[in-house]
Amino acid sequence: MADPTGFLTTPREVATRRSVAERLHDWDEVYPDTPGAVLLPIISKQAGRCMDCGVPFCHQGCPLGNLIPEWNDLLWRDEWQDALERLHATNNFPEFTGRLCPAPCETACVLGINRDPVTIKNIEVALVDKGWADRRITPQQADWHTLKTVAVVGSGPAGLAVAQQLTRAGHTVVVYERADAIGGLLRYGIPNFKMEKSVVDRRIAQMESEGTRFRCNVEVGKDITGDALRARYDAVVLAVGATVPRDLPVPGRELSGILQAMDFLPPANRVARGESVEGQVTAEGKHVIVIGGGDTGADCIGTALRQGAASVTSLEIMPRPGEDRPASQPWPTYPMIFRVASAHEEGGERVYAVSTSELVGDADGNVTALRLHDVVLGERGFEKVEGSDREIPADLVLLAMGFLGPQGQGLLEQLGVELDPRTNIARNGSYATNVPGVFVAGDAGRGQSLIVWAIAEGRSAANGVDAYLTGSPSSLPRPINPTDRPLTV
Numbered sequence: 001m002a003d004p005t006g007f008l009t010t011p012r013e014v015a016t017r018r019s020v021a022e023r024l025h026d027w028d029e030v031y032p033d034t035p036g037a038v039l040l041p042i043i044s045k046q047a048g049r050c051m052d053c054g055v056p057f058c059h060q061g062c063p064l065g066n067l068i069p070e071w072n073d074l075l076w077r078d079e080w081q082d083a084l085e086r087l088h089a090t091n092n093f094p095e096f097t098g099r100l101c102p103a104p105c106e107t108a109c110v111l112g113i114n115r116d117p118v119t120i121k122n123i124e125v126a127l128v129d130k131g132w133a134d135r136r137i138t139p140q141q142a143d144w145h146t147l148k149t150v151a152v153v154g155s156g157p158a159g160l161a162v163a164q165q166l167t168r169a170g171h172t173v174v175v176y177e178r179a180d181a182i183g184g185l186l187r188y189g190i191p192n193f194k195m196e197k198s199v200v201d202r203r204i205a206q207m208e209s210e211g212t213r214f215r216c217n218v219e220v221g222k223d224i225t226g227d228a229l230r231a232r233y234d235a236v237v238l239a240v241g242a243t244v245p246r247d248l249p250v251p252g253r254e255l256s257g258i259l260q261a262m263d264f265l266p267p268a269n270r271v272a273r274g275e276s277v278e279g280q281v282t283a284e285g286k287h288v289i290v291i292g293g294g295d296t297g298a299d300c301i302g303t304a305l306r307q308g309a310a311s312v313t314s315l316e317i318m319p320r321p322g323e324d325r326p327a328s329q330p331w332p333t334y335p336m337i338f339r340v341a342s343a344h345e346e347g348g349e350r351v352y353a354v355s356t357s358e359l360v361g362d363a364d365g366n367v368t369a370l371r372l373h374d375v376v377l378g379e380r381g382f383e384k385v386e387g388s389d390r391e392i393p394a395d396l397v398l399l400a401m402g403f404l405g406p407q408g409q410g411l412l413e414q415l416g417v418e419l420d421p422r423t424n425i426a427r428n429g430s431y432a433t434n435v436p437g438v439f440v441a442g443d444a445g446r447g448q449s450l451i452v453w454a455i456a457e458g459r460s461a462a463n464g465v466d467a468y469l470t471g472s473p474s475s476l477p478r479p480i481n482p483t484d485r486p487l488t489v
Helices: 035-047 068-076 080-088 094-100 120-133 157-168 197-210 226-232 261-272 295-306 342-346 411-415 451-470
Strands: 149-153 172-176 213-215 235-238 258-260 287-291 311-316 349-352 354-361 367-378 381-384 390-393 396-399 403-405 438-440
Touching (some): 035 120, 068 080, 068 120, 080 120, 094 120, 094 451, 149 157, 157 172, 157 197, 157 451, 226 235, 226 411, 235 411, 261 295, 287 295, 287 390, 295 342, 295 396, 311 354, 367 396, 438 451
Parallel strands (some): 172 213, 258 396, 287 396
Antiparallel strands (some): 354 367, 367 381
């Protein structure tokens, strides 16, 4: 245990963000420096709040199995390098999770039973950001090469994790990405104000130095067929994500000015990095409606506000959660409580317990308004509250209602992989599909999930691939099974 009285004497503190008035005028991260640098003056004392529990439930909250009490203790003792090594022992990309993960580890923290939990996410990002700043994060070369080759399709967190693990195990790994830059959603789906792309670039540079090869602007299934990929490589890993968006089947859906979130965010991210995007749809001067109250919806809010939207309204079909953990979601489960992201601090209105009934347009086919009504959760699902119909102005409607599964056309059809009842790619306990030598990791097999689950899937799938290539049990870590899910009641 680090500080024996830390959890009693030290209050919880988090990183201080820049003022809303300042950050709305740029696309930089919402902190005055890197989040890790901002945290340095307070982070050692925050690490000292960890009780080093006999049974650390933070391990259960995080699918990566992060050794949280260990690196808290080491950081409190000012042993930064040892703490960084314990952090990297279970997590390939803590600079990603420290910025983007909603921290289920904190909701499982034992201290959180009756007081504020440890700031695990802040400690994580402080550790890794300082490691990068001090140039202590270096490439890890394989001791020997197996002469086996692996193709990884997709360069999101799952694809990058499986690629790094297999490269370090001595295999030759090539990552294919259909976009013009590596990173998947990390690159073009996540706005800069949540994570600047230099954070991705430095990790990619490390992976290239370790031997991982990257091929951008290659759409597997079109530019190279699935059969050709199988013929060229000893194993193929599908980390293509869950990219099919959930749609809104209401009258007026065909109107102009209604976009899926992933048709709105990537162009904005490109422009933020200095590119010019022909035909970009922006929120400037428009009344923007965001349908969906999750992380993607928050990203749309922050982006629309920076583009100069006249107003932003976020709609969510679920009722507004409470401030406290509900009795039906006891510790250590991840509770549905009212959360405020940085984008929510910046403006806009959040409306709960409503459903869209119709999208209204003008004579030119442009959306002008959205009709909605209140709903309550009844025996047969969400039921309309009579007399609650109303109309709000809408010049731009963004659909951020989640994703249904991987794109079935093209590569998956060519490979002949089977899908499960939820339209995800079916796999066995080793992350292998029904096609010999073809594996799946991340949202493509699990369904839409958190970044920590994607990285855990990548690490676990690497274990299955390594065992397949070597013909013997793998020594690579396997933090989760394909069937594992977050703890619920």
